[in-house]
Amino acid sequence: MKVLTLLCTACFAASALGQDAVRPLVGNHCIECHDAGTAKGKLNLEEVLAEDVAKHSAIWEQVVRRMATRQMPPASRKERPAEAEYEAAVAALAGRLDADAVDHPQPGRTETLRRLNRAEYQNAVRDLLAVDVDAAALLPPDEASHGFDNMSVGTLPPTLLDRYITAAQKISRLAVGAAQRVPGGETIRIKPDITQQERVEGLPFGTRGGAAVPFTFPQDGEYEVQIRLTRDRNDVVEGLHGPHDVLVLLDRAQVKSFTVRPPGDKGHDLVDAHLKFRLPVKAGRRELGVTFLQDSASLLEDKRQPYEARFNFHRHPRTAPALYQVSITGPFSATGPGDTPSRRRIFTAQPHPPQDEMACAQKILAPLLRRAWRRPVTDADVGRLLPLFEDGRKDGGFDAGIESALSAVLVSREFLFRVEPQPADATPGSVYRVGDVALASRLSFFLWSSIPDEELLALAGRGELAQPAVLEAQARRMLADPRARQSLVANFAGQWLHLRNLDGITPDGRLFPDFDDNLRQAMRRETELHVEEILRNDGSVLALLKSDHTFLNERLAKHYGIPHIYGERFRRVALGPETQRGGLLRHASVLMATSYATRTSPVVRGKWILENLIGTPPQPPAPDVPALDESLVSEKLPLRERLAAHRNKAACASCHEFIDPPGFALEHFDAVGRWRSLEAGLPVDASGGLPDGSLFTGADGLEAGMLQRPEIFATAFAEKLLAYALGRAIGPQDAPAVRQIVRRAKAQDFRFSEFVTSLVTSVPFTMRQAL
């Protein structure tokens, strides 16, 4: 009977006060703990129950979240609402909150001034000047907050400004191909824990190890290449037991070969001293390959070794020499700036007669400035660059003038910052539609991590971009561009799924002797390719959770115990259930990123799942919660029993009863993501659960449990995507927009593009609150 009443009230909830639908459920199930007196978790529902739901939306959004994920009332309570009761209450509450959001949109406020982060800076330079730079080498790292590095970008400390100036000078010089006073150079070091026994992707078959190094040669001229081989701690060149051929390739064509030989009874000091030569190179981006000729003798020797990893002479010595570093120095006897993509992009006009240099400079700079500043520019705007052009021209001619003006463009605020000032007439607290020009940047930085292209700028210039149909069409067009996949995989998925953390993780060498950087990179690649496939095919994001195939190369396949996969190349591999693979939760990348160096951590894994896949991040332990007394919990006990001590303490239990069970379900995967049936000699106990109270065993159960209510995962995904798109933390006021996105996506089988198109037309993306 009660259920029936609830269902009925749900029908008109959107227009009614809302609390009518909720009051019985709250009264029966919630108020005991969340009354004014107890107010568990500092939540007091008693005082808001009498008023309109919309008046206390932040509180009721919390209630919606906890009830939608069935976390409240907690599973430990004997009496919980029936499923239909839950659904009705959530629908009623959310309906009322959504209706109010339509009447009173709350778009939140993105920062007025947001600096480009390193990835955006690098992409913007690429799209503006057709020159590839490594922003990580030019600028300090960005701080991340709320999981992404495009949020804490409001400040401009002096050191950063200093680096921006240096970077602008370097980039503009490289882009115009200016002459250098003395030869410059770069030294590229290979990570020391890379095994170099196999062919490296991008280098020819029949080669082994080494690296393919992309390098922008600043001018036509001669360059010196010097190669050094890896030495062990005793300064002995590793793996040099016989002669080996070293090959040097420029854009995949062999330009030089050397032979290195063991030095006999002499020291190894000079073994690689002769690996040095000069060659003429045309300006521009080229790939320098340095590698070894594969020889069958060492191949055989290799197969006898117990481990794949080969980089440290104590545990797993190299059996063949490896590349340590490549130095490129030059140009010597430079013959000119050459014909490079960046020069073709920049010098769209040439001054003749020379008298009209100024006019020509204006002609060159105006379109560049428009792209750099992402808006229509005036003659006055271009005019501000001309004194710098003149300065440079006086010293070094027309090209130097352009170089000087370009460096000013690269340090200008409208290039370095995304500025979204509010309309002058906006009253504080009011909301307004973001202008077309700002929308163009919002779109391009979201989907490309870069500046808008001509089409976006043109639409914005004509004032057409804000139309929802145009926005959607543009989003679809941009998603089809490879830049979208590249940046969403690297910057969104890389941070959302913690893939970026992998580089900082090295499992304990004694326990996991077969770990090397090759494996680390392969782990990351699997997840990246999995995400990329969904983007490319516009598949359902639920395929992230469960998949009948994955992407493997030989190294990772061996790690997973999957046979018949050979070579460094990644390929799509169909999986049977016996492989225990497919789906994020079985990716070694995720499993390692959520483990300690020596062991798995169900707590870290559980927290990762709650935070990133379920969308209910656990609160950090309150300051008055005592730490677990380690001395009372024997080291000898299995991990599960040690953690049980957590849940015997009331202060710990209230959170850990949610956190630990999903993590326990993954206990069949060890700290580097390998499958195991035994842990410390005992059969693995992978019984786990979800915060909704469901209980199951293993990853299968966890996946099934999460797919039972796919909106939960879709909501978590949409929130992460929205946070990334806006560059700000998501709050309760964004919940109606998130629900709208999820509703639309659900109607289209959770296709990725539906998330994106409904996101870019949502209130928080297209509107802003005035201050």
Next chain:
Amino acid sequence: MSTFTTRTALPRRTFLRGLGCTLALPLLDAMVPALAAEAGTAAKPVRRLGYLFMPMGADMTLWTPRGGDKLDELPFILESLAPVRDCVSIVSNLEIRNAYPGTHATSNASFLSCARAKHTESTDYFLGTTVDQMAAQQIGRETQLPSLELAMDMMQTVGQCDNGYACVYQNNLSWSSPTTPLPAEAHPRIIFETLFGEGGSRAQRQAALRKRSSLLDFVKDDISRLERELGGADRERVGHYLDSVRDVERRIQKAEQSMEENSLPDLDRPTGVPASYAEHARLMFELQLLAMQGDITRVFTFQLARETSNRTYPEAGVSDPHHPLSHHGNDPEKIERMAKINRFHVSLFAEFLQKLRATPEAGGTLLDSSLFLYGSGMGNPNVHDHMNLPIIVAGGAAGGMKGGRHIRCEQPTPLANLHLTLLDKAGVRLDKFQDSTGKVDGLFEPLGI
């Protein structure tokens, strides 16, 4: 009077107990009446500190000076120090207890940290903040770089290096926190660019600064316009940006000014790595000298070679690799060859000191206002011990350095005591550093009170 200092001067007697090294009576900073320092009668902090590490100890019979307290007769290894004798003192009988059980990894790691390295070969390594970094926090704040870390080995090893210790311990002398090793650079071009950017002649460097300065003017104007366009809190933020602009402006002005004051020669960027060790090492010393001259940084660490290095030194007439020689098994021939390597390393240091003494700066020479600690974290490498370490202190008049002496500690004394003494000279006031039990007395002139 700007500040009131209420510290009471301690009687010297308080400190006479328990200190091993006895040349002069200890005279510590705390004994200087509080106001004396401000009156300028007492010690002036030294301007810069350098730490030089040589690997795998030395043969102490050919290292330790004979005779009395004066450095009259220099032993085989130290002979090259003769021309700078008055600026160096040898300190004997120092030890690092925290380096035990004796290994190459801990010899390197404990030299400047005096801390016990956590025994691990994984990434959970833990050591201690090193003295150079403590000094950098004090005297490195004013310069372009707080400190400079240099090495001679163009290599980087990972995983396990020595007796189950992670390679970071053996590779990195300098640690800015117990978990943050600071990798040293060995490539002269990379160091040069860190210090001087493009370099060039004075005119060229001035032109480069002018360019930066005009770009900064553009930024300033550009951001000021923004200030007019925005309101409220956003305008406040723009105010912070402008503060940053002014800060960078000051840096450029400082660089321009220091270019006026310092007689840095034309700076030509080195392109490659010299093939011979001696040439490479001299270039590295030259870069340090230039960094001092230009006041780019005031704290230096330089690892002359890594522990377990198997480098050969044909320049010194030694064609055997160093590490096996260091396990000489008391074979006199091997000892002699090892000593030649020690002697060669010291001779490069002696050359450097001479150059510093020949380079004038305001009020004296570069050496006058510098202090150097040269030595090893190992004593007798044949048995991997960490006692009776080979240690030289070198420095000039500004810090009150009393050179030309051999200071013998009666009892084995922590190297940390010497670190504490040198830090004190750089104005870093610590009561204790790791296992220190006091300071090393007699290194410096008593202060006039």
